Amino acid sequence: MPVSPRSVPIATFTVNPTVDLSLVVAHLLPEGKTRAQVHSxxxxxxxxxxxxCVRRLGGAAVAVHTSGREVGARLERLLDDEQLEHESIxxxxxxxxxxxxxxxxxxxxxxxxxxxxxxTMTEQQRCLDTIADIAARCDYFVLSGGATPGLSEDFSAAVARTAGARGARLIADIAGAxxxxxxxxxxxLLRLDRTEAGALLGHPVTSFADARAVNTLLLERGACEHAITTVGALGAVCSDSRAHYxxxxxxxxxxxxxxxxxxxSLVAAVAYRLSRxxxxxxxxxxxxxxxAATVVLPGTDVFDPATLESLTxxxxxxxISDEGRREDLGHPEKGFQTLG
Structure with missing residues (x-):
């Protein structure tokens, strides 16, 4: 489904998309055949x-992605079938x-x-040219997902430069080189999980203090205006130049x-709420x-909006201020409107 000429609040880019087959088994057996049900x-x-996820929240987003041969054609059919606006490269x-x-x-x-x-290098440049066009027509550009083998190490940096030059605010959730x-x-804004945060910090990230240290490192490097590092079941730390939360x-x-x-799901909710x-x-x-509302579901299922609202x-x-003072701000319901 091609992108219309109109502006969109959010655009995303996936350099290495997938066709995801989700199966459910009663019990995984080490020998013989394990019978499965196709979940999605x-x-x-x-x-x-x-x-x-942005669309599930009631927002509008266009997904830009690569597409190759038979599996790529199937990917596009699946996205068309769910009426997800997308642009293939x-x-x-x-x-x-x-x-x-x-x-x-x-x-x-x-x-x-x-x-x-x-x-190929030609295909990588084709991606950057498409990103340049779409980033000029969106407020937030989300770069998320794994890289392809042999992708130029400077590719994501080039995406950042391209989107920034077109006036889009880049939200990045990537890994490795x-x-x-x-x-x-x-x-x-940069989002890091525990694995990438630990690699930057030099030891496992297991606490809010570790996440604050990673965010401080990112901000002091000038890599981002805002950083959010997740700490598994504990939650996350969101930081800017003034404080950690x-x-x-x-x-x-x-x-x-x-x-x-x-x-x-986290990145989508952040982008959607920022666009509002x-x-x-x-x-x-x-x-x-x-x-949190997503991890309780199987496979690649994502949050139910009603569950999300209650958990928010x-x-x-x-x-936590720069001076180390702690202030309990309570729950979101006391400080801002959640969904709607």
Whole structure:
């Protein structure tokens, strides 16, 4: 489905999308055949998931993505079938496929992802040209998801420069070498998970204090205006040049099932609320609730809006100033409007 000429509040880019096959088994057996039920087949990858979640919140987003050969054609059909606005960029090699297996007996999910296609330098430039066009017509541009094999290490940095030059505020949720090189740029907001935060810090991130240290490092480097680092079940820390905010995760309504789309749900909620005019802190609080509402679901399912709203009101926020003073700000319901 091609993008219309009109402006959109949010655009996302996925360089390495997937066709996600989600299966459910009663119990995964080490030998013989394990019979499975097909839970869902849908287009996936960071930016596509973010765009889907933005729409679930009632917002508008366009998902820009690569598309190659037969699997790419299937990806586009799946996105068309769910009427998700998207723009494909043709590449020569097949788009990758991924599998999510939910084991009901263990209450666990397994996410199995292939490396994906290799993009030529011409194809990488084609991506940047498309991004330049779309970033000029959106307020927030979300760069999310894994890289393809052999992708130029400067590619995400080039995306940041391209989007910034067109006036879009970049929200980035990437990893590895792509993140390392992009830290030389200055973007609007960076989201890090525990793995990437630990790599930057030099030791595992297991506490709010660790997350504050990572955010401080990012801000002092000038890599971003705002940073949000997640700390698993604890929640996240949102930081800017004035203060850190600890966002304690809400109590889950049921045991966690899958974290396959938790980060994408967080980023989508942040982008959506920012596009509606929220402060970054308020948007990040909704983002933490969105991640919590997603991890209780199997496979690549994402939050139910009603669950998200109830969990948002249960987020506990503590402000920590540069001087180290702690101020309990209470729950979001006391300080800002949640959904609606």
């Amino acid at each position: 087949i849908r287009g996936g990858g960071g930016g596509i998931n973010v765009a889907r 043709e590449i020569a090699e097949d788009t990758r496929e991924a599998f999510v297996l939910a084991d009901n007996a263990e209450g666990r999910s397994y996410h199995i992802v292939a490396p994906g296609p290799v993009l 792509q993140l390392t090189t992009m830290l030389r740029e200055r973007v609007f 600890e966002l304690a995760a809400p109590t889950l309504p049921s045991p966690p099932r899958s974290d396959a789309c938790a980060g994408d 005019g929220d402060r970054v802190l308020d948007a990040c609080a909704v983002g933490v609730a969105a991640a 009101a249960d987020i506990d926020i503590v402000r």
